[in-house]
Amino acid sequence: MITLALMEDSAPRPAPQAITTANPADRPVYVIGGGPGGLATAYALRAQGVRAVVVEKADAVGASWRRHYDRLHLHTTRRLSALPGLVMPRRFGRWVARDDMVRYLEKYAEVHELETVTGVEVSRVERTADGTGWLLRASGGRELVGSAVVVATGYNHTPHLPDWPGRETFKGELAHAAAYRSGKEYAGRDVLVVGVGNTGAEIAVDLVENGAARVRLSVRTAPHIVRRSTAGWAAQYTAVLVRRLPVRLVDRLARPMAKLSVPDLSAHGLPRPDSGLYSRVKEGAIPVQDVGLIDAVRKGRVEITAAVTGFEEDGVVLADGTRITPDAVVAATGYVRGLEDLVGHLGVLDDRGRPVGHGARPPKDTPGLYFTGFTTPISGTLRELAIDAERIAKAVRRQLR
Numbered sequence: 001m002i003t004l005a006l007m008e009d010s011a012p013r014p015a016p017q018a019i020t021t022a023n024p025a026d027r028p029v030y031v032i033g034g035g036p037g038g039l040a041t042a043y044a045l046r047a048q049g050v051r052a053v054v055v056e057k058a059d060a061v062g063a064s065w066r067r068h069y070d071r072l073h074l075h076t077t078r079r080l081s082a083l084p085g086l087v088m089p090r091r092f093g094r095w096v097a098r099d100d101m102v103r104y105l106e107k108y109a110e111v112h113e114l115e116t117v118t119g120v121e122v123s124r125v126e127r128t129a130d131g132t133g134w135l136l137r138a139s140g141g142r143e144l145v146g147s148a149v150v151v152a153t154g155y156n157h158t159p160h161l162p163d164w165p166g167r168e169t170f171k172g173e174l175a176h177a178a179a180y181r182s183g184k185e186y187a188g189r190d191v192l193v194v195g196v197g198n199t200g201a202e203i204a205v206d207l208v209e210n211g212a213a214r215v216r217l218s219v220r221t222a223p224h225i226v227r228r229s230t231a232g233w234a235a236q237y238t239a240v241l242v243r244r245l246p247v248r249l250v251d252r253l254a255r256p257m258a259k260l261s262v263p264d265l266s267a268h269g270l271p272r273p274d275s276g277l278y279s280r281v282k283e284g285a286i287p288v289q290d291v292g293l294i295d296a297v298r299k300g301r302v303e304i305t306a307a308v309t310g311f312e313e314d315g316v317v318l319a320d321g322t323r324i325t326p327d328a329v330v331a332a333t334g335y336v337r338g339l340e341d342l343v344g345h346l347g348v349l350d351d352r353g354r355p356v357g358h359g360a361r362p363p364k365d366t367p368g369l370y371f372t373g374f375t376t377p378i379s380g381t382l383r384e385l386a387i388d389a390e391r392i393a394k395a396v397r398r399q400l401r
């Protein structure tokens with residue numbers, strides 16, 4: 001990895017730095033974010049003969065993965081999670097552990113000698129005054145001018161904690177799942193996990209395995225649950241095969257498959273969902289990959305409760321009117337994209353804050369401004385990030401020609 005600059009935010013600020021190049025054709029493409037999406041795109045751009053510079057706000061690449069909880073393993077297979085130009089070593093196993101993922105991302109930047117600027121946060125993207133490129137305003141008063149920009153700041157950018165009534169006065173412990181590391185910290189305690197996406201489901205299991213006294217899981221909408229693998233066949237393979245089929249057809253096919261592979265948990269408070277699996281994915285809800293939840297629910301080790309509607313000083317109020325008093329609450333309530341300040345003024349976001357153009361298709365009125373990683377594909381985000389990287393790189397090369 002070629003580290004171009006490392007400037008602590010607390011360091012005395014030099015005069016704003018305008019990295020401009022006389023000849024617009026010599027400007028690099030700036031990639032904002034040094035996660036898998038940004039790194040893969042930088043590599044793919046280089047492979048197309050385009051100079052790319054990754055700007056990362058943390059002090060190292062793969063920052064999101066460094067923060068994830070200890071138990072985390074990929075739920076997509078090693079082979080279908082590798083980025084272009086570097087396979088993941090066999091010794092990582094089929095389901096890659098968090099630390100191995102971090103190691104892989106470090107290696108990826110190093111092996112491909114990607115130009116990476118760490119410790120620099122981009123706060124705003126604007127067109128250059130002459131309209132020939134893009135100006136990035138970044139921490140330390142930096143102004144970076146690029147021929148194109150790829151925004152790869154992550155779908156899971158800013159933890160989202162619902163504005164539950166009474167939340168502020170709750171005296172118990174309330175943390176977002178983004179701050180959760182391990183169930184060890186909760187041993188012997190009564191814990192409520194809110195939200196049954198992949199993160200909430202796995203945290204509930206992790207708490208049980210690490211000796212929490214009681215684990216409850218608050219569910220607003222019953223999720224689709226799939227086995228990560230059946231007789232060696234990964235759920236991801238099926239997802240890749242069906243991803244281009246009509247949504248309603250996949251919904252119909254998924255129903256009997258779910259009945260065959262996942263037991264009915266209605267008696268435990270987790271009925272089968274009434275909306276289709278692929279329809280839900282299109283709304284942004286990825287099915288829960290079972291990493292122990294089914295077993296834990298059946299054995300009563302994870303108790304399902306109704307949705308949280310509010311907090312009181314010493315308790316939590318649920319949608320069915322009950323009031324419970326856990327020692328700690330972990331809110332696995334998702335993330336928001338956090339793109340408003342960065343690019344909102346360019347009119348490129350929809351009413352849910354998602355970019356209106358994606359991958360090789362920039363928003364209509366902002367040619368040269370690309371986004372990657374802002375969808376939730378059924379076939380696995382890492383796989384799609386890898387595919388998008390190569391498509392974006394080709395589109396940029398065509399644009400710069």
Ligand SMILES: Cc1cc2nc3c(=O)[nH]c(=O)nc-3n(C[C@H](O)[C@H](O)[C@H](O)COP(=O)(O)OP(=O)(O)OC[C@H]3O[C@@H](n4cnc5c(N)ncnc54)[C@H](O)[C@@H]3O)c2cc1C
Nearest residue numbers: 033035036037057063064074075076122153154373381382
């Ligand atoms: C718990 C969890 C498990 C997941 N497991 C899987 C899985 O098994 N398989 C799969 O395919 N997908 C998985 N995903 C989804 C997805 O693959 C990952 O979130 C992946 O890290 C997305 O890569 P990314 O590069 O788009 O974003 P990120 O990895 O989030 O990287 C974004 C980077 O941008 C930086 N950044 C943000 N804002 C700025 C800024 N303004 N200026 C400079 N830098 C900035 C951040 O510090 C970060 O390093 C998982 C997601 C989560 C949350």
